[in-house]
Amino acid sequence: xxxxxxxxxxxxxxxxxxxxxxxxxxxxxxxxxxxxxxxxxxxxxxxxxxxxxxxxxxxxxxxxxxxxxxxxxxxxxxxxxxxxxxxxxxxxxxxxxxxxxxxxxxxxxxxxxx
Amino acid sequence: xxxxxxxxxxxxxxxxxxxxxxxxxxxxxxxxxxxxxxxxxxxxxxxxxxxxxxxxxxxxxxxxxxxxxxxxxxxxxxxxxxxxxxxxxxxxxxxxxxxxxxxxxxxxxxxxxxx
Numbered sequence: 001x002x003x004x005x006x007x008x009x010x011x012x013x014x015x016x017x018x019x020x021x022x023x024x025x026x027x028x029x030x031x032x033x034x035x036x037x038x039x040x041x042x043x044x045x046x047x048x049x050x051x052x053x054x055x056x057x058x059x060x061x062x063x064x065x066x067x068x069x070x071x072x073x074x075x076x077x078x079x080x081x082x083x084x085x086x087x088x089x090x091x092x093x094x095x096x097x098x099x100x101x102x103x104x105x106x107x108x109x110x111x112x113x114x
Numbered sequence: 115x116x117x118x119x120x121x122x123x124x125x126x127x128x129x130x131x132x133x134x135x136x137x138x139x140x141x142x143x144x145x146x147x148x149x150x151x152x153x154x155x156x157x158x159x160x161x162x163x164x165x166x167x168x169x170x171x172x173x174x175x176x177x178x179x180x181x182x183x184x185x186x187x188x189x190x191x192x193x194x195x196x197x198x199x200x201x202x203x204x205x206x207x208x209x210x211x212x213x214x215x216x217x218x219x220x221x222x223x224x225x226x227x228x229x
Contacts, residue, residue, distance in 0.1 A: 004157075033217075040123065042204060042221040043158075058216070090157055099208065100146045100165040103217055105157035 002027045004106035006091050011111045013078075013085070021076045021109045023091035030096050032074035033103060036060060037088040046089075049074055050096070078111065086113045116141045116207050120220035128228045133192040135223045137179075137205035140186065147188040148206040148217070149179055158204065164188060175199070200227045 004025045013019045025032065031050050035043040045058030049068040063082025068074055074093075078085045088110050092103040121136040139145055146165050150158040162173025169181040175198075179190045188205060205220040 006157075040221060042219040044219075045216060048216075088155075092158075100163065102148070102160050102163060105150075105159070107157045108155070110155070 004091060004093055004104060006089075006106040006109050008109060009107065011109055013111065013113050015113055016080045018077055018079050019111065021078070021089055021091075021111070023074045023076065023106060025072055025074075025091075025093045025104075025106075027093055027095075027104065028071070029093035029104075030071070031094045031101075032068065033092040033094075034058075034064075034066065034074070034076045035090045035092065037090060037108075043090065046076065085111055087111060116145065116209050116216075116218050118205050118207050118218055118220035120203075120205050120223050122223055123221065124224045124226065126226040126228055127195045129197060130194050133177075133190070133195045133199065133225065135190040135203050135205075135225065137188045137190065137220060138186050139188060139205075139207045141207060141209050143209045146208050147179075147181060148208075149173065149177070149188075149190050150204045150206065151175075152202045152204065152222075154201075161190070161203075195227050197227050197229065200225055 007022045033048040034046040044060050047066045049055035065077045090108045091106040094101040094103045117140045119138045148163045149161040152158045162171045164171050164181045172178045177192045202222045202224045204222050206217050208217045
């Protein structure tokens with residue numbers, strides 16, 4: 001089955017620690033995205049990547065970092081600089097970025113900072 | 115800049131009644147419009163999308179939406195609500211001009227079905 005996997009489903013972190021969220025896709029898509037979801041705010045774009053070894057900041061990139069070393073993988077690191085990291089994080093991919101191409105979403109990771 | 119407004123953060127309808135979820139957009143060029151559904155603690159699933167072909171778009175699970183340029187709207191409807199339709203629904207827009215990679219989401223509408 002083709003799709004997007006995110007791990008772990010639930011993640012707990014102590015303040016001051018960095019944590020990395022995994023996102024893998026086997027859809028052979030070029031573009032990948034990370035969104036943050038908070039209650040009542042919809043989805044906000046953190047980072048996106050149109051191709052391997054290239055990525056761009058989204059609307060709320062501060063305190064986050066990403067890498068795109070392989071086409072199928074786009075991990076997100078939440079650093080200690082992110083002031084309010086507790087949220088639901090969603091990864092998505094599309095065959096190319098922008099336009100009418102559908103973004104397909106993973107099941108999400110819920111991060112809680114203790 | 116593109117934007118989306120979803121009127122009504124919570125909508126309740128009786129089982130079997132019409133579902134109407136409102137979405138208005140703003141875009142400086144012809145838009146592409148999407149409706150996604152999200153069940154609790156899950157990712158988003160595409161319901162339907164408008165890509166400048168037919169203005170009435172049919173999607174999965176009996177949902178449809180009509181693109182109305184004069185009203186800058188893309189409202190989602192379903193003739194008869196089912197209990198399984200209870201979820202959160204997001205409208206999203208992107209622009210058709212080359213170089214715009216961003217999909218902008220509305221803040222969502224939570225749909226409750228009353229038995």
